[in-house]
Amino acid sequence: MNEPHPISPSGQKLVSIEEIVDIKPRRPLATTRDRGWSGVTVDLYRPRLDCSQTYPALDHHLISYCPSGRARLIQRRNGVVHEGTISAGMSLLMPAGCVSTWEGRTPTSARLRVPARLVAAAGEELGSHAAASIEIRNIFETRDRLIEHMALVLLAELEQQAHPAQALIVDQVSAAIAAHLLRAYNAFGIAERRTLPGLGKAEIERITSYIEDNLDRMIGLAELAALVDVSRFHFARLFKQSTGVSPINFVEQRRIERARVLIAETDTSLAEVALATGYSDQSHFTRRFHRLTGGTPAAFAREHGRRLRRRPPN
Structure with a gap:
């Protein structure tokens, strides 16, 4: 069932974000x-x-x-x-x-x-x-x-x-x-923010497991917050309070760690590794990998890759 359309105090129908683009x-x-x-x-x-x-x-x-x-x-x-x-x-x-x-x-x-x-x-x-x-x-x-x-x-x-x-x-x-x-x-004051406890060990594990299962796609803050039944505003603060890093940084750290494992333990190409860890293309993957590790995926593959270990001696 559709929600009723918002109405202004004067009785006028309010225009939504979706509708305004067609009115202009x-x-x-x-x-x-x-x-x-x-x-x-x-x-x-x-x-x-x-x-x-x-x-x-x-x-x-x-x-x-x-x-x-x-x-x-x-x-x-x-x-x-x-x-x-x-x-x-x-x-x-x-x-x-x-x-x-x-x-x-x-x-x-x-x-x-x-x-x-x-x-x-x-x-x-x-x-x-x-x-x-x-x-x-x-x-x-x-x-x-x-x-x-x-x-x-x-x-x-x-x-x-x-x-x-x-x-x-x-x-x-x-x-x-x-x-x-x-x-x-805001024309009115806001009451002092409530002090609430951080996320528990089981909640962190649930969030981490969910992130690991979805590294190949976009992960939103709202869906992570829903895992522990809090708003996304509260979640971002609680997550950093409990882990020391923001949700954005944590997700990217997990992506890079997954990429390192794929490069070191499989024959997956770097382009396929990029897609498997949620990056839109190999170029962007290379830039982010370099920023977080100090080296490129290609350099990491040359040093740690499975292909190198399997290469026959000359």
């Missing part, structure tokens, strides 16, 4: 929508010289980050009109539920669409259980270094080829964005 007059230059990522959705748009558009209220929060360019823009939201220049490095923040009007010119913009449930989940982890205690403020323009950094990370991942590690990277950046919105832009 232009298609994005690039988007994360076809990547299968959870968390924040990113749409990258070209500059526009003749913007004049009114949009219905959204069911999600919008961060619009300007990676380059400069343009004069008039914004109308919640009965307030703001005219200003948006330039590289600046962001604007529009909370869910706002009808918005945009006029003038728009520079290149990366639209980060943050699900309201993501921010609500972060609030629960920080100690605020009531949805009414979260109200993201409307910000017409700001230079927020953390938003800029996280937006650039997501844009950099958008330029990369699909890779199993991206799910964990995007999950953690999405969690960081939600937490930052609560810390810097």
Whole structure:
């Protein structure tokens, strides 16, 4: 059974992340929508010289980050009109539920669409259980270094080829964005975070076993968190508290260790090893292997590979 569509306090249907791309007059230059990522959705748009558009209220929060360019823009939201220049490095923040009007010119913009449930989940982890205690403020323009950094990370991942590690990277950046919105832009205070115990030995073993069984594909933070029945926000903190490394780093360490075993104990080609350990191609596998071990897979194979041991003497 389908969930009811969100409705604004005025009775207007709220537009979802999936619907907004069809309402806008232009298609994005690039988007994360076809990547299968959870968390924040990113749409990258070209500059526009003749913007004049009114949009219905959204069911999600919008961060619009300007990676380059400069343009004069008039914004109308919640009965307030703001005219200003948006330039590289600046962001604007529009909370869910706002009808918005945009006029003038728009520079290149990366639209980060943050699900309201993501921010609500972060609030629960920080100690605020009531949805009414979260109200993201409307910000017409700001230079927020953390938003800029996280937006650039997501844009950099958008330029990369699909890779199993991206799910964990995007999950953690999405969690960081939600937490930052609560810390810097929530109209209400957040209660002190609850102190909870770390993961137990059996839980670590369950997570490790799951990772080992799925090294050949993308592994998301949410699915790891579900193994121990906590939110992904809580999981990332608990996992590092319990193991000393982040989930991203732990998964990649296991991938590299699996690759070393395959190279040393089987006749599997390096290209096949790359695929078997979740890397999109041999080139990316080589770069990551070198970064974590200090040597290339080929060099490791020459020193430890099964083929070398089986080579007959001259």
